[in-house]
Amino acid sequence: MRTTLRSLLALAMFLALGIPAFSAGSKDVESTPQAKVYRASLKAIADGDYAAYIKCMTSEAVKEIEKQTKELGKTPKDGMELMKIMAPSDVKLTDLKVDGKKAVLTATGKQDSETVYGSIDLEEEKGEWKVGKQSWTNKKP
DSSP states (O other), rough: OHHHHHHHHHHHHHHHHHHHHHHHHHGGGGGSSHHHHOOEEEOOHTEEEHHHHHHHHHHHHHHHHHHHHHHHHHOOHHHHHHHHSOOOOEEEEEEEEEEEEEEEEEEEEETTTTTEEEEEEEEEEEEEEEEEEEEEEEEOO
């Protein structure tokens, strides 16, 4: 009787701890805060909204954007138009790996009717997830 009770208790603990962990592993990428900030950055690009875009970006990324815009002699509005042209369409987020305050989203998209594969670095700054560097290629990883 004691062995049965211990076995049932062990099984109950396994299920109580194991099911939430399993569910978290299958969590929909789109519902994560990292995906939401990335989607907000894509919307800001599509809308040409520079102020909204930089709110989504890491402080380091904002410095780099401002530096490149200045070097090219362009306005933020010009930079947004360039990003709109370069951004892939039909972006589908396929995976998310989080390691503390850093994360990497993987994605697919379309550019000139060709499938492209993306890697998007994110960082948590002041309690909020922000988009950092991203790279896109037509070579499957």
